[in-house]
Amino acid sequence: MDESRLDQADQLRYDGDYDAAIAVYNELLAEFGNDPLAFRVYHGRGLAQQFSGLFDESIEDLEKMRALRPDFVKGGEDLFKSYLMLGMNDEAKAEMKRVRDMDPNNEEVHKAAVYFPDF
Secondary structure (H helix, E strand, C coil): CCHHHHHHHHHHHHCCCHHHHHHHHHHHHHHHCCCCCHHHHHHHHHHHHHHCCCHHHHHHHHHHHHHHCCCCHHHHHHHHHHHHHCCCHHHHHHHHHHHHHHCCCCHHHHHHHHHCCCC
8 A cells, every 4th residue: 555645645634624535545445445554544534534524434434444453442442432422322332342451541441431430
């Protein structure tokens, strides 16, 4: 995969140009969908879609990212935060637990746990 194009897409996302970022992520997936770095493309595109209000697509991409790279802690954090934002509490708790199992002192899990007294 051309990491410079991936970096370009990420920069577009950071700059708030979500449509342009999504276009580059789409091109990367069309060319390199089976590449070991594809999880980063799904992660970036999922976040860009979320910021664009494409919540179903965002969740779908973040779940693909998790399937490709289940040990990617940052991706798991973003997935459970997305679930929380959409009121998908059972899914959020399950993902929070998965992230906590990988990283017992994960600060993002501890912050989000305030929403679930039984967590």
